[in-house]
Amino acid sequence: MSMEPVPISFVPKWKGEGSSRIPFWVYTDESVYRRELDRIFYGPHWSFVGLEAELPNAGDFKRTWVGERSVILARNEDGSVSAVENICAHRGAAFCRERTGNRKEFLCPYHQWTYDLKGNLTGVPFRRGLKKDGEVRGGMPADFSPANHGLNKLKVAVRHGVIFASFDHDVEPLEDYLGPQILPYFDRTFDGRKLKIHGHARQRIPGNWKLMQENIKDPYHVGLLHTWFLMFGLIRGDQKSRIVTDAHGRHGAMESTREATGKGAVSEGLHSFKDDMHLNDERIIDIEREDWWNGPTVVMLTLFPNLIVQQQSNSMSVRQIIPRGTGAFDFVWTHFGFEDDDAEMETRRMRQANMFGPAGYVSADDGEVLEFCQESYDSGDKARTTIAEQGGRDWSESNHTITENVLRGMYAYWRKLMEI
Numbered sequence: 319m320s321m322e323p324v325p326i327s328f329v330p331k332w333k334g335e336g337s338s339r340i341p342f343w344v345y346t347d348e349s350v351y352r353r354e355l356d357r358i359f360y361g362p363h364w365s366f367v368g369l370e371a372e373l374p375n376a377g378d379f380k381r382t383w384v385g386e387r388s389v390i391l392a393r394n395e396d397g398s399v400s401a402v403e404n405i406c407a408h409r410g411a412a413f414c415r416e417r418t419g420n421r422k423e424f425l426c427p428y429h430q431w432t433y434d435l436k437g438n439l440t441g442v443p444f445r446r447g448l449k450k451d452g453e454v455r456g457g458m459p460a461d462f463s464p465a466n467h468g469l470n471k472l473k474v475a476v477r478h479g480v481i482f483a484s485f486d487h488d489v490e491p492l493e494d495y496l497g498p499q500i501l502p503y504f505d506r507t508f509d510g511r512k513l514k515i516h517g518h519a520r521q522r523i524p525g526n527w528k529l530m531q532e533n534i535k536d537p538y539h540v541g542l543l544h545t546w547f548l549m550f551g552l553i554r555g556d557q558k559s560r561i562v563t564d565a566h567g568r569h570g571a572m573e574s575t576r577e578a579t580g581k582g583a584v585s586e587g588l589h590s591f592k593d594d595m596h597l598n599d600e601r602i603i604d605i606e607r608e609d610w611w612n613g614p615t616v617v618m619l620t621l622f623p624n625l626i627v628q629q630q631s632n633s634m635s636v637r638q639i640i641p642r643g644t645g646a647f648d649f650v651w652t653h654f655g656f657e658d659d660d661a662e663m664e665t666r667r668m669r670q671a672n673m674f675g676p677a678g679y680v681s682a683d684d685g686e687v688l689e690f691c692q693e694s695y696d697s698g699d700k701a702r703t704t705i706a707e708q709g710g711r712d713w714s715e716s717n718h719t720i721t722e723n724v725l726r727g728m729y730a731y732w733r734k735l736m737e738i
């Protein structure tokens with residue numbers, strides 16, 4: 319009996335030129351995912367890795383991920399921030415196991431190869447062998463040069479306290495990468511003020527990593543899925559809004575301005591609206607307008623490939639996306655404020671943070687529906703497509719939120735980059 323090879327019945331093909339109909343296999347195909355890792359996460363893109371406020375002192379380090387690769391960020395003696403891949407140059411052990419800490423150097427436990435914080439190899443036990451009874455036992459070859467065997471160093475860019483890294487040292491400068499449309503939004507929140515970390519939350523969402531980008535690039539679900547927002551008057555469908563992308567379509571910014579507090583008239587007629595619902599603790603939505611907002615009460619940024627920057631009223635977070643195979647990603651929330659916030663504002667920001675995070679009154683909805691979607695992509699006919707045609711089929715700027723234009727922008731870029 320001969321073993322028949324498993325036939326390959328499926329070759330990814332995306333019909334049509336546009337990006338408004340997205341095939342299911344985009345979220346499930348292993349070879350597509352491998353190409354995403356190579357071209358996006360390990361290619362010429364900047365990935366968010368942390369905030370400077372997480373590494374206040376020389377020797378502070380933090381372990382994180384770029385794509386699926388384990389990466390260590392460190393604050394050097396000279397004040398700079400470096401990022402190295404967590405793979406010992408010797409036998410390849412992922413030597414750093416702690417999430418955070420403070421070190422003078424990195425030490426691989428396997429054979430005690432030692433590296434400075436920038437990843438230079440500083441110590442190799444028995445490099446010149448072990449002398450005993452007038453005889454040298456072992457030792458590395460004479461031409462072994464520690465200078466050639468440091469850790470894999472990533473290129474690092476820091477802008478106003480936010481740290482990005484790239485495996486590709488030829489990546490364009492961060493400012494060019496963000497582009498003139500997105501940079502002002504980035505600098506609105508991160509204008510050089512010192513940040514203060516309020517806390518982290520982590521969750522694993524059983525959905526493809528792109529679904530999280532799509533979720534924030536799609537402002538039209540907000541008034542439909544998030545009944546909590548509607549119920550307590552935090553959004554109205556007729557809010558003044560602006561939605562832009564960078565020239566490539568890969569990043570997105572959504573700003574919206576709530577004119578007044580209170581339950582919105584436009585909520586009438588929606589299933590979720592219940593007039594007799596009220597919060598036991600109204601302080602969750604005790605919102606105070608801040609000067610630096612310059613108008614918008616909400617600004618959500620999606621920076622390709624792995625960062626979401628949230629300013630929703632007084633609550634702020636950066637959310638990092640870490641892909642974990644085709645059907646899952648880790649979502650790491652870092653809630654923050656500013657060092658010059660008074661105690662009252664700090665408490666206000668933390669109270670409002672209850673809306674966000676894995677169990678947030680609002681954000682828990684997103685994690686759940688992304689799971690619903692992935693479930694169908696995994697089980698359904700892979701040739702089926704989703705429809706992202708709200709507001710048209712192109713991805714130009716929009717002055718309202720009833721649109722999926724930025725989502726289409728991301729897939730226009732993705733198709734070009736992936737050559738699919």
Ligand SMILES: [Fe+2]
Nearest residue numbers: 533540544684
């Ligand atoms: Fe949402």
